[in-house]
Amino acid sequence: MKKINKVYMVIASMVLMFSMKSNAQIVKAEIRATGLTCSMCSNAINKQLKALPEVSNVETDLNTNTFTVTLKEGNELSPKIFKEKVEKAGFFIGSLILTAKSETISNSSFILVNAKKSDTAEVQFQVVDKGYVTEKEFKKLSKSYKDIATYMANSEDDFHIKILN
Structure with a gap:
């Protein structure tokens, strides 16, 4: 009886392990924030990003309100x-x-919205979901991707991406 329980536990563990969505290993993130008016605003975002233990460096460009996170x-x-x-810092x-x-990328929870493939070791892509682009851009993209059911569902667990390189 104990042997059968162990077999069930192993099978259940494997099912859980393979059914969970995994994330691609991100090397770098370029975040353009909206709503910033001064260097104190950028400092608030900078502090939030640097608080992540996975972050090794954050560079800020105040002219474009862009944060490059390594x-x-x-x-x-x-x-x-x-x-x-x-x-959390108060911006978008x-x-x-x-x-x-x-x-x-292919083993992750990303959904590709363009047919572009990349043959390089690293791939650069933009997340095009609501909350990851401006409201104006999202309205425009919603028209373009209206045939993608998961895009219109607006689930926070699905990440729709557009390959850039």
């Missing part, structure tokens, strides 16, 4: 964490461009 090897961050950190994401290892 991440440590082996992290499993999702785009959602960047959105949460920027919003106008654009989120990520660079990730290309072999991890």
